Amino acid sequence: MKIFAETKKRFKLSMIIVILVASVISPAISNAYEYYGWWNDPYKMIPGISSGTYIVDTIDNYNYNGKVFMFQTAWNSAMDEWNNRTEANIQNSINVSGPERIRMRGENYGNVGLQGWVTVYKNNVVVGDGDATPLPVTSGWDYAIATLNAHSLRDYTYPQYRAVGIHELGHALGLNHETDGTPSIMNDKLYPPNSYLVPQQDDINGINNLY
Numbered sequence: 187m188k189i190f191a192e193t194k195k196r197f198k199l200s201m202i203i204v205i206l207v208a209s210v211i212s213p214a215i216s217n218a219y220e221y222y223g224w225w226n227d228p229y230k231m232i233p234g235i236s237s238g239t240y241i242v243d244t245i246d247n248y249n250y251n252g253k254v255f256m257f258q259t260a261w262n263s264a265m266d267e268w269n270n271r272t273e274a275n276i277q278n279s280i281n282v283s284g285p286e287r288i289r290m291r292g293e294n295y296g297n298v299g300l301q302g303w304v305t306v307y308k309n310n311v312v313v314g315d316g317d318a319t320p321l322p323v324t325s326g327w328d329y330a331i332a333t334l335n336a337h338s339l340r341d342y343t344y345p346q347y348r349a350v351g352i353h354e355l356g357h358a359l360g361l362n363h364e365t366d367g368t369p370s371i372m373n374d375k376l377y378p379p380n381s382y383l384v385p386q387q388d389d390i391n392g393i394n395n396l397y
């Protein structure tokens with residue numbers, strides 16, 4: 187009987203330890219998203235992301251060596267992903283008026299080793315690049331140019347290059363790369379067919395907690 191009581195006591199104690207440890211670890215797991223700048227004062231889109239417009243500065247039926255890209259449709263759809271899933275509300279300038287916050291491009295930029303990238307500006311001056319090294323983001327921004335590179339996307343399907351567009355817009359809205367393995371469209375080490383195709387819960391939390 188004594189042994190049983192002791193086992194029970196030990197079990198209770200170990201359960202308390204498990205709960206304590208879990209409560210310490212879980213915030214890190216549920217908040218894995220990364221921002222630019224300082225953890226307690228991250229850089230972001232200075233005017234916020236709940237207004238403003240974007241311009242799609244590319245076309246559908248873009249032909250690169252016989253591969254046809256639907257760049258315009260992909261960019262519109264990529265922005266919809268963030269507008270529909272997060273607090274973001276940046277609309278196509280064709281439909282609403284307002285200050286331009288994001289310009290989206292898509293064409294052949296050659297063998298530069300990047301499927302896409304985004305450059306951020308403050309008062310018309312470049313303050314960083316979300317993908318191309320070595321241009322770290324050094325301040326908040328009020329404007330972003332997001333790019334898709336036909337050359338490096340030539341073997342990508344529509345959902346796959348659309349996902350690169352979603353990734354670049356994630357940068358434009360404030361997310362840095364996700365590096366700890368949490369499911370995220372901001373992971374920059376996963377390539378098709380292993381990359382994510384839509385924003386994941388951690389990405390959605392990351393945007394909504396930033397603004």
Ligand SMILES: [Zn+2]
Pocket residue numbers: 316317353354357363374
């Ligand atoms: Zn990136």
